Amino acid sequence: MTQSTVQTKHILLIDDDAELSELLTEYLESENFKVTSCLDGASGLAKAFDDSFDLILLDVMMPILNGFEVLKALGGNHKTPILMLTAKGDDNDRILGLELGADDYLAKPFKHRELLARIKAILRRISIVKSQSTLAVNAPTKQLTINQVKVNQATREITCRERLLELTGTEYLVLVYMIENHSKIISKAEISEKVLQRKLSPYDRTVDVHVGNVRRKLLAIDPIDKMKTVRGAGYVFLQGEE
Template sequence: MDADILIIDDDTELCELLAEFLSLEGFRVHAQHNGEQALAHCREQSYDAIVLDIMLPGLQGLDVLRRLRTFSHTPVLMLTARGEDTDRIVGLELGADDYLPKPCNPRELAARLRAILRRTQAPDETSPSRELQVGRLHLNSAQRQASYNGESLSLTSAEFNVLHSLLARAGDVVDKDTLCQEALGRPLSAYDRSVDVHVSKIRRKLADCGGDNLILSVRGAGYQYAPDNGGSLA
């Protein structure tokens, strides 16, 4: 896969191991071992995806993510301590696209990165689904931009994918496993709150633009995008 990946982790041996494996998988891998330096580097250099360790010395990974999201929408996959659900949820709230517990399997990391990259690449221009509009909500998949009532929605890659899946089935209930498969490229696992967190963030961003109560929770089933003001698919 032709993609540039940045790994931000202070464990140099792990970085070398992951870089060696990912290079064999076709990725071009770069590494940074300090949070502050990584942020400065990301202001000067762009990447297709970032792998970010939460447990960094000095500037913690969550702080790196928070600052990164003030100037970059590059997809971020967090590496978290196994069982640290709080870190995962906070990371997703701050704008991470997905997470993987450490120690991670390099093959699974490569698979997660491929899934993220597939969903961030612009679709073919001839695709009939590259633009969706339901009521006052408009999504352009070619440019990966979304707006509500004319106001731009600043969505992460994963948030855009979740909203696209809901919008493509506006009025229907979409189960969480389908959303996880389509938005994150993986099956939903037990106790996985990723989809819920992404939906919560999308709701807040829509509400900021005047779009309240557009994504409904259907207990035991999933989520539903409710067309506002009688809007219909365009």
């Protein structure tokens, strides 16, 4: 496939570091991405509500609105995936970003190739969601219902006891993968490789936080816990009594 036939992905870059933004824009455009850059959180948030973007790169420390405030304003159920860029080494900041709806994080300073790899991994898993939706449209009678949770891949929606779950794209994929493998212990490494499209790194809490977010949203609708943590092994989505 030639470069001219590859669909250009549109990235929204929200970072107050003008020099870094210029360098990243130049680099990503050389890799066949289209980049729109915003130098503060407020203007970035205004553009973030536009569904035309394929991915958002969001810095944490910014004027007017910081990255966490942007995530809060988006509400944690946005459809565009978000990769947080943080200069802080505190794991609490990274975990907070994931809890507020970020799909992944990358600490500054980072190598451009590492950023590119993370971007491609996120876009691959979003592509998986879209391809599943296309297949589901062609086979509309297929339903996946386990323990009062129903997956509609045609609309990319999941309901619990007939109430819609407000999930980010990554949370949707995590839950679908766990439902498809219900009653089995799924390791964090497996979820990272199959869902996040990257190998699990030491001390990486990304999977834990995404699973925790999904569990919390399920419990908000149904107080009967459907997900079990198996210490040292992973997670299980319980089949229930159905």
